[in-house]
Amino acid sequence: MAVYTDLVRYRELFANLFRRNFHARYRGSVLGVAWSLVNPLALMAVYLLVFGVLLRQTTTPHYWLFLLAGLACWILFATSLQAGARSLLDSAELIKKVKFPRQLVPFAVVATQLVTFAVMLAILIVLSLVFVPEARATVWLAIPLSALFVCVVAGLALAVACLNVLFRDVEHILAAALLPWFFLTPILWSFTYLPAGAHGHHKLLDVLRWGNFVTPPITAVRDTLWLGRAPRVADVVYLAVAAVVALGAGAFFFRRIDDRIAIEL
Numbered sequence: 001m002a003v004y005t006d007l008v009r010y011r012e013l014f015a016n017l018f019r020r021n022f023h024a025r026y027r028g029s030v031l032g033v034a035w036s037l038v039n040p041l042a043l044m045a046v047y048l049l050v051f052g053v054l055l056r057q058t059t060t061p062h063y064w065l066f067l068l069a070g071l072a073c074w075i076l077f078a079t080s081l082q083a084g085a086r087s088l089l090d091s092a093e094l095i096k097k098v099k100f101p102r103q104l105v106p107f108a109v110v111a112t113q114l115v116t117f118a119v120m121l122a123i124l125i126v127l128s129l130v131f132v133p134e135a136r137a138t139v140w141l142a143i144p145l146s147a148l149f150v151c152v153v154a155g156l157a158l159a160v161a162c163l164n165v166l167f168r169d170v171e172h173i174l175a176a177a178l179l180p181w182f183f184l185t186p187i188l189w190s191f192t193y194l195p196a197g198a199h200g201h202h203k204l205l206d207v208l209r210w211g212n213f214v215t216p217p218i219t220a221v222r223d224t225l226w227l228g229r230a231p232r233v234a235d236v237v238y239l240a241v242a243a244v245v246a247l248g249a250g251a252f253f254f255r256r257i258d259d260r261i262a263i264e265l
Contacts, residue, residue: 001251003103003158003250003251003254003255004247004251006101006103006104007104007107010100010101010104013100013101013104014104014107014108014111017104017105017108018108018111018112020108021108021109021111021112022112022115037116037119037120037123039075040068040071040072040075040120041068043067043071044064044067044068044071047067047188048063048064048067060190060192060193062131062132062226065124065127065128065131065132065225065226066190066222066226067187067188068120068124068127069124069218069221069222069225069226070185070186070187070188070218070222071187072117072120072121072124073117073146073149073214073217073218073221073222074182074185074187074214074218075113075116075117075120076113076114076116076117076149076150076153077149077152077153077214078178078182079113079116080109080110080113080114080153080154080156080157081153081156081157081160081174081178082171082174082175082178083109083112083113083157084106084109084110084156084157084158084160084161085157085160085161085164085170085171085174086161086164086171087105087106087108087109087157087161088102088105088106088161088162088164088165088261089164089165089168091105095261102254102258102261103158103250103254105161106157106158106161107154107157107158109157110150110153110154110157114150117146117150121142121143121146124142124225125139125140125142125225128225128226128228132225132226132227132228133228134228134229135224135225135226135227135228135229136228137228138223138224138228138229138230139224139225139228140224141224141230141231142221142224142225145217145220145221145224145231145236145239146221148217148239148240148242148243149217149218149221149239149243151243151246151247152213152217152239152242152243152246153246154246154247154250155243155245155246155247155248155249155250155251156246156249156250157250158250158251158253158254159246159249159250159252159253159254160174162250162253162254162256162257162261163253165257165260165261166257166260181212181214184208184212185212185214185215185218186208186215186218186219187218191205191208191209210238213238213242216234216235216238216239216242217235217238217239217242219231219232219235220232220235220236220238220239223235
């Protein structure tokens with residue numbers, strides 16, 4: 001637990017690392033954090049045009065909200081893992097010069113990505129309240145569910161950051177895996193609204209639903225915003241367990257290589 005309690009003990013240092021990353025990302029930018037909204041909005045517009053208008057391949061209600069909710073979660077996951085994988089390498093000079101809790105470096109990277117996600121979640125809550133009236137009773141569940149999802153992302157980011165210090169191929173494998181992973185995750189499509197023929201592949205659908213550990217968290221968060229109903233108990237339990245496992249994995253890998261980080265760098 002000390003791996004995570006150091007966030008509180010060294011909160012001023014963590015805040016400085018976060019500010020460094022945040023200012024480096026938006027330095028010289030006129031719109032600042034507003035630029036972080038361009039990517040998910042542009043992706044939503046393109047996918048909505050292609051799948052919702054040109055190909056008419058979806059009958060999903062409020063498809064634009066379905067897309068935006070899924071993209072917000074995915075972008076937090078993908079960008080945090082990619083940036084987190086390189087975080088210790090990019091801070092090599094600082095790590096080799098000063099002794100401090102090194103896990104704060106990937107956590108600061110995740111916190112920087114979290115700003116975008118928080119803004120997107122606030123927008124999604126407002127849009128859901130306006131366009132999905134039945135969601136008014138459940139939309140607030142998205143906040144604690146998103147907090148659990150952030151725990152999943154933080155634990156995984158710490159794990160890949162540690163592994164990438166030892167094996168520099170990790171960041172390249174991750175970059176190659178994220179694109180097919182995106183299409184195998186129900187962000188553009190929904191299990192409920194798949195063509196009739198797809199439902200015959202029960203084993204494949206079970207693997208995509210439960211074998212892909214990003215699917216239940218995204219589904220749980222999105223159901224509260226898009227469908228206006230409480231998420232399924234199975235998805236919430238899966239998300240809670242995934243958060244514990246991810247945080248445990250991050251702490252495990254960090255403890256194993258903490259003494260070697262400065263040497264490997």
